[in-house]
Amino acid sequence: MRWRFPLLAVTALAGIAAADPATPPPETAIPAGPDGDAIRRGLAIITDTRAAAPQYAGNDLRCANCHLDAGRTAGAAPLWAAYGNFPVWRDKNRRMNSFEKRVQDCFIYSINGTPPPLGGEVLLAVSAYAGWLAQGQRIGVSPPGRGFPAIAAPPLPPSDARGKAVFTEVCAACHGEDGQGLRDGDTIVNPPLWGKASYNWGAGMAQVDKAAAFIRANMPVGNAGTLSVQQAWDVAWYIDGQTRPQDPRFAGDLPATRAEHHNRQWSRYATKVAGQTLGDPATTPPHHVPPGHDF
Numbered sequence: 554m555r556w557r558f559p560l561l562a563v564t565a566l567a568g569i570a571a572a573d574p575a576t577p578p579p580e581t582a583i584p585a586g587p588d589g590d591a592i593r594r595g596l597a598i599i600t601d602t603r604a605a606a607p608q609y610a611g612n613d614l615r616c617a618n619c620h621l622d623a624g625r626t627a628g629a630a631p632l633w634a635a636y637g638n639f640p641v642w643r644d645k646n647r648r649m650n651s652f653e654k655r656v657q658d659c660f661i662y663s664i665n666g667t668p669p670p671l672g673g674e675v676l677l678a679v680s681a682y683a684g685w686l687a688q689g690q691r692i693g694v695s696p697p698g699r700g701f702p703a704i705a706a707p708p709l710p711p712s713d714a715r716g717k718a719v720f721t722e723v724c725a726a727c728h729g730e731d732g733q734g735l736r737d738g739d740t741i742v743n744p745p746l747w748g749k750a751s752y753n754w755g756a757g758m759a760q761v762d763k764a765a766a767f768i769r770a771n772m773p774v775g776n777a778g779t780l781s782v783q784q785a786w787d788v789a790w791y792i793d794g795q796t797r798p799q800d801p802r803f804a805g806d807l808p809a810t811r812a813e814h815h816n817r818q819w820s821r822y823a824t825k826v827a828g829q830t831l832g833d834p835a836t837t838p839p840h841h842v843p844p845g846h847d848f
Contacts, residue, residue: 577625577633577686588681595682598675599623599632602664603741606675611666611841612798613734613741613750616659616679619758621771624686627698628770633686634699646848652680661848662756665798667841701766707786711761713826716791719784723773732795747795749838754800754815754822754831761819764789794826799834801842807832 580596583589594605600617603610617623624632639652646658653676657668669675690696721730727743728734734745745751757763769785771777780788800822803810807830811823822832829836 577631578688580623583685591678591681592685593682594674594678595680595685596623598679599682606660606669609660609666609669609675610664612664612745612752614664614744614752615741616664618744619663619767624683626771628700628702629767630700631686631698632683633690634696636680636683636687637690637692638695638699652683653677656680661801661840661842661846663752663758665751665753665756665840667843668846701763702770704762704766704769704785705782707765708783711786711790713791713794715784716787716789716794719780719788720791723780723784724788727773732792746792747797749798751797753798753840754837755802755840759793759797759820759822760817761786761789761793761821763819764793790821794821794831796829796831796836796838798838799832799840801840801846802848803832803834803840805834807834 583592583596597605598616599620600615600623602615603613619630620626620632621629624630627634635655636652639655640649642648643650643655650658651671653671656676656679657671660666661668720728720732724746725732728746729743731748732746733748733750735742752758758767765786765788768789769778769780769782772780800810800814802814807823810832811820815822824831831837
């Protein structure tokens with residue numbers, strides 16, 4: 554099939570007002586034809602990543618675990634709010650990034666997988682879907698609802714003990730007592746939050762401040778906002794103090810990787826928790842990025 558980018562206007566089309574940021578178009582509005590086929594393909598990748606792009610998925614997460622409601626929900630990294638702000642400089646890799654490159658990084662880190670090729674069918678389909686959601690948005694303007702809402706600093710330093718208590722009381726019903734998610738047969742109902750099937754140490758959610766902001770704004774599902782600021786920080790601290798797959802940028806020297814990529818207050822990478830060094834290659838599950846990949 555020949556894929557062509559849909560004729561979307563991220564800036565307003567002539568005669569069309571800017572979209573309501575809280576109301577991206579519904580799935581029923583996806584057009585017919587090859588443009589619509591590409592958009593639906595992108596939607597499938599977002600909502601069922603392993604099934605729709607199995608050669609690139611390395612864990613049991615799907616894009617929609619963080620980009621809630623298939624990238625529609627304000628305050629949960631909505632795709633419509635991000636799309637028109639690319640290309641953009643990212644400190645993470647110290648270069649200008651296209652939207653496709655940003656999605657490729659999600660596969661590398663959050664999906665702990667193999668990066669789909671730039672310009673290939675998978676990334677073009679996700680771009681088609683995100684661009685369709687963003688129709689009517691202004692290019693280069695960060696609309697309300699982009700990313701995660703800012704979270705206040707914790708009143709007290711985060712605590713593993715308090716975080717474990719919050720997890721057991723609030724989170725375990727959906728993510729399992731062991732944090733490994735819930736399954737219905739072979740179907741992942743809710744994602745694992747640590748361990749070999751979760752996001753790796755390079756993912757944004759492996760930064761406690763980002764995880765806390767997401768949790769505070771969006772969790773638990775159906776009762777978002779019921780956790781206090783302190784509870785959100787504590788449970789994020791606890792979750793990100795568990796074993797998870799290796800940072801793909803790790804080149805054999807744990808302190809050097811910490812210094813180059815995790816030299817911040819809210820990363821627990823290469824720190825000791827309960828006597829175990831997080832990221833220690835002897836106890837850390839692998840990533841799946843091919844050797845020599847240019848990050």
